[in-house]
Amino acid sequence: MTRLWAWRPDITAAVTAARAAAVTDSALTDEDRAALVVATAAARxxxxxxxxxxxRLATLTDADTAANLLRGEVGGVEPRLAALATWATQVVRDPNATTPEDVACLREVGLGDREIFEATIFVSLRLAFSTVNDAxxxxxxxxxxxxxxAEVAAAVTFGRTASGVFSP
Known part of the structure; x- marks a missing residue:
């Protein structure tokens, strides 16, 4: 991945700075951000x-939570993380289909408008980063x-594989 981004260190720095700005002074926790990225990566x-x-999410929570979100399963996952993962999946798959009810689900787990905006920006930046890497x-x-x-590895049944390491 480093070789890919080395072509334009200025863009790498700008993307890194934008991602850092999205989390500076944010009420989103490390667990929130990890759930957002896991759901974004799985949907993408x-x-x-x-x-x-x-x-990272397995370290912050547990391996079952991480594996469930990687499979798109939110049942049994802490409600805030489940709501954020559901939101991230919607933003990745069809941002035009989000509804006021979807936003209300985020509010029900304690997120305010600023945190919802920050979560959406964070997902969008991760999506851009992942798109470059994948392409x-x-x-x-x-x-x-x-x-x-092992639970995390078993749940990743999509995308590119590490040469000969696992096959989804």
């Missing part, structure tokens, strides 16, 4: 980010695949 079919952030052929690193919990 991005195995690299799904594995990296699935591992240019980024594969999960062998070291990454070997360090994710």
């Amino acid at each position: 079919g991005d195995s690299y980010c799904a594995l990296a952030w699935g591992r 240019l052929g980024a594969e999960p690193d062998r070291q990454l695949v070997e360090t994710v919990p």
